[in-house]
Amino acid sequence: MSKLNRNTENQEHASHLPEHGPIDENGKEVLLSLKNVDITFGKGDNAVRAVKNATFDIHKGETFSLVGESGSGKTTIGRAVIRVNPLANGEILYKGVRISGKIPKSLDREVIRNIQMVFQDPAASLNERATVDYIVSEGLYNFHLYENEADRVRKVEEMINEVGLLPEHLTRYPHEFSGGQRQRIGLARAMVMEPELVVADEPISALDVSIRAQVLNLLKKFQREKDLTYLFIAHDLSIVRFISDRIAVIYKGDIVEIADAEELFNFPLHPYTHSLISAIPIPDPQLEKNKVLFTYDPSIHDYSTDKPELVCIGHDHWVFGNKKEIEEYKATREKNVPLKTITILDKDAPRPEEHHDNIAHDEIQLPPLHDTGSAWYALLSFLLPVIGIIAAMIFKKHRHYRNYKMCKKGAIAGFIVLAVILALFLLALAAVFI
Numbered sequence: 187m188s189k190l191n192r193n194t195e196n197q198e199h200a201s202h203l204p205e206h207g208p209i210d211e212n213g214k215e216v217l218l219s220l221k222n223v224d225i226t227f228g229k230g231d232n233a234v235r236a237v238k239n240a241t242f243d244i245h246k247g248e249t250f251s252l253v254g255e256s257g258s259g260k261t262t263i264g265r266a267v268i269r270v271n272p273l274a275n276g277e278i279l280y281k282g283v284r285i286s287g288k289i290p291k292s293l294d295r296e297v298i299r300n301i302q303m304v305f306q307d308p309a310a311s312l313n314e315r316a317t318v319d320y321i322v323s324e325g326l327y328n329f330h331l332y333e334n335e336a337d338r339v340r341k342v343e344e345m346i347n348e349v350g351l352l353p354e355h356l357t358r359y360p361h362e363f364s365g366g367q368r369q370r371i372g373l374a375r376a377m378v379m380e381p382e383l384v385v386a387d388e389p390i391s392a393l394d395v396s397i398r399a400q401v402l403n404l405l406k407k408f409q410r411e412k413d414l415t416y417l418f419i420a421h422d423l424s425i426v427r428f429i430s431d432r433i434a435v436i437y438k439g440d441i442v443e444i445a446d447a448e449e450l451f452n453f454p455l456h457p458y459t460h461s462l463i464s465a466i467p468i469p470d471p472q473l474e475k476n477k478v479l480f481t482y483d484p485s486i487h488d489y490s491t492d493k494p495e496l497v498c499i500g501h502d503h504w505v506f507g508n509k510k511e512i513e514e515y516k517a518t519r520e521k522n523v524p525l526k527t528i529t530i531l532d533k534d535a536p537r538p539e540e541h542h543d544n545i546a547h548d549e550i551q552l553p554p555l556h557d558t559g560s561a562w563y564a565l566l567s568f569l570l571p572v573i574g575i576i577a578a579m580i581f582k583k584h585r586h587y588r589n590y591k592m593c594k595k596g597a598i599a600g601f602i603v604l605a606v607i608l609a610l611f612l613l614a615l616a617a618v619f620i
């Protein structure tokens with residue numbers, strides 16, 4: 187497309203944005219930079235400092251996740267990036283160009299087109315009175331990103347196919363769709379603009395667990411195919427672990443830790459990050475029941491004289507703390523021994539420390555290695571139901587619950603088919619002899 191159409195529009199308004207962002211000291215292209223960003227709501231005594239001194243870079247092509255509990259300021263940052271929330275202090279740069287505060291109207295239009303947002307609640311974010319066709323086309327209309335009507339229709343149909351819906355859905359209204367389908371419409375509306383950066387604000391939190399993976403896979407597919415960069419907002423570390431390149435943790439408006447995803451999970455230095463990791467449910471009910479929840483107590487910090495700041499302690503790992511804390515964090519990291527984040531208590535079993543030390547915390551957070559739930563188990567159990575039932579019992583004992591369910595399902599279906607054949611045979615016998 188769009189390169190053509192973008193150029194067409196850029197000829198009308200010379201582009202304010204360079205083709206590439208600046209390169210940082212690690213040789214990575216910086217697409218978005220927040221520098222000392224403060225965001226405040228209200229005035230005087232009622233003022234809420236929702237975001238305090240937020241500073242981070244997002245590199246081209248990466249998934250950068252922002253994680254923290256409800257009310258910590260994640261959405262406020264996302265909305266500041268798309269220029270909805272004004273800053274009280276600091277600035278936001280896109281490809282090195284300031285996009286916060288007062289900017290020329292033509293730059294504002296370029297920013298809207300290049301940075302799109304996908305919202306948490308697909309029901310609330312879609313205009314209920316507009317058809318899907320109009321919803322997906324709205325940005326194209328506003329920015330004249332099509333050559334003629336046939337071109338617009340082609341773009342919209344292509345996009346609706348790409349998100350897994352059908353062209354006949356275009357004439358329908360949002361209320362005629364399920365939550366997952368509405369989120370697909372929201373994705374189509376954002377992606378049809380061919381953005382470079384997508385702010386995805388809890389895009390799967392409102393969806394059924396069963397369809398969350400589909401929407402995540404769709405986001406990943408778009409990223410691979412269109413070289414997208416994501417600012418992914420979530421309140422739960424377990425969701426972002428496997429989709430993020432880097433993760434920033436935010437607590438009550440302060441960014442308390444930023445690191446590569448694996449670095450953060452291996453060395454969660456800030457106690458709030460530790461508490462978020464310990465809150466991730468373990469798929470094994472026995473271990474989950476006996477897990478000790480680590481809760482964060484902010485009163486452990488004494489910031490009365492020694493003020494905290496976000497400091498890089500090496501390994502591109504940033505932690506928020508005062509000088510004393512930062513020295514401790516550095517010393518811990520230099521030992522290079524992954525930190526223990528989960529403690530399992532079990533009265534009847536070995537001591538908690540011993541119990542935990544035998545299992546890497548990575549392992550307990552994952553389902554058992556061979557718990558695949560493959561359809562082959564069901565098929566073989568259908569053909570050999572007795573063996574299927576035995577296999578199901580063994581899988582259940584080893585907590586391979588998905589395999590167990592598949593075997594059970596297949597074996598039961600196999601028994602029913604055998605019973606029906608036997609019944610028919612007996613009926614036939616009866617018919618012959620009576």
Ligand SMILES: Nc1ncnc2c1ncn2[C@@H]1O[C@H](COP(=O)(O)OP(=O)(O)OP(=O)(O)O)[C@@H](O)[C@H]1O
Nearest residue numbers: 227228234236255256257258259260261262263421
């Ligand atoms: N428009 C507003 N007016 C006043 N206060 C606001 C406004 N928007 C957000 N806030 C306040 O700013 C703080 C951060 O809110 P924000 O919505 O960014 O949190 P969040 O981390 O995204 O939470 P959630 O996961 O629940 O969406 C909260 O204390 C919230 O009450």
